Amino acid sequence: MSELSVEDRERFENLVLPHVDAAFNLARWLLRGRFDAEDVAQEALLRACRFFGGFNGGDARAWLLQIVRNTCYTWLEKNRPMELSTEFDEELHQQTSATPETLAIIADDHKRLTLALETLPPRFREVLVLRELEGCSYKEIATITSIPIGTVMSSLSRARRQLYSALTNSSQGACP
């Protein structure tokens, strides 16, 4: 914090710190775990603080989430590079959501949805989390993820279709 002037520090507290929940939620879903998400969200906030001078006063949430996302991807590349290279595998997805073992574990809808969401590839998961959980507009998602708005829309559409089919498969398995 010592790099920031008193005014900047106050601005940072007022503009950026209220979005700690959003930062944690995105990190939690990108990393699929609370434990790692705490570390990475904290790291992202420290980076945000360091780069706060470069913040031009627009949407502070989108600005912070952009940093959170980049920090998450850097962390994934270093710690779980396989996750980023795996493309969505329709068959694998159905298997993981529908085996009796997993169905026994996923007793309630919260668990079932969490599993379905976590099985989506990161690029699909993030647009869905930003849209459905964070309530971001297409434009905000495009800013945060640095992908064109058209790609945001097609990813969102595919993500929804895959989530929907994963849920239909798993519920069919649960109630034969």
Add this chain to the structure above:
Amino acid sequence: MRCDFSDSLLQEYFDDELSANTAEEFERHLRSCARCATELVDLDLLRDRLHLAQLYEPATASLRWRINARFHPIAPKTPASKPLLWHWMAAAAALLFIAIVLGKLGSRLEVDDYQAELAGEIVDSHLHSLQPGSTIGVASNDERMVTSWFEAKLKFAVPVRDFASEGFALKGGRLDVIEGRSVAVLAYERDGHPINVFMWRTREAETAARSGSRQGFQWVDWRKGKMEFCVVSDTKVADLERLHKLIDSST
């Protein structure tokens, strides 16, 4: 049977991303296209399920503590620089200036100091209530039940209202001590953000709402009808101001 609208416009319509004109055009199409209508229902069901499952995960208490510790260190770790003569002179001049200003604005600063101290205590209490294992006195959204719980414990009447239909769901109430006096705390929740409303009796004159922020939490404080209210949360200030208006119009 596919339709030209379904792929591109349907999702944008669903996500409220269409202009008013295009949305109207799409609604006209929707009346005659069963495929789009069904798909819209599916999208709606999926969204409802996602929301009902409450997948949003707000920052954990331990992350909040870590951030607070990091951004509000008890002892600032700035390296001590060698004191130079002009530093001392500048400090002396600044002190003199402060003394003059304090003399002139004494009473106003006292009010601000009081407000800052109060906000500090209230934010601490709010933060404490977010810790795992912290207890709520009465966990209920039943206005009458919460009211009677307070009646037995406090000498003043607590205006208990559930504003769930306005997006502020009543979660319950508890007692707390702020600056040595008993205060009633109503717990609300909005989009997963806990909001605490602190209320106590006061003899001070009524005031309009004042707001501020501290440690990443926002607060709005006002006095009305011999009561002082302070709403605190990490949600948007606009939300707190809405809650303020709701409480204000019900008291």
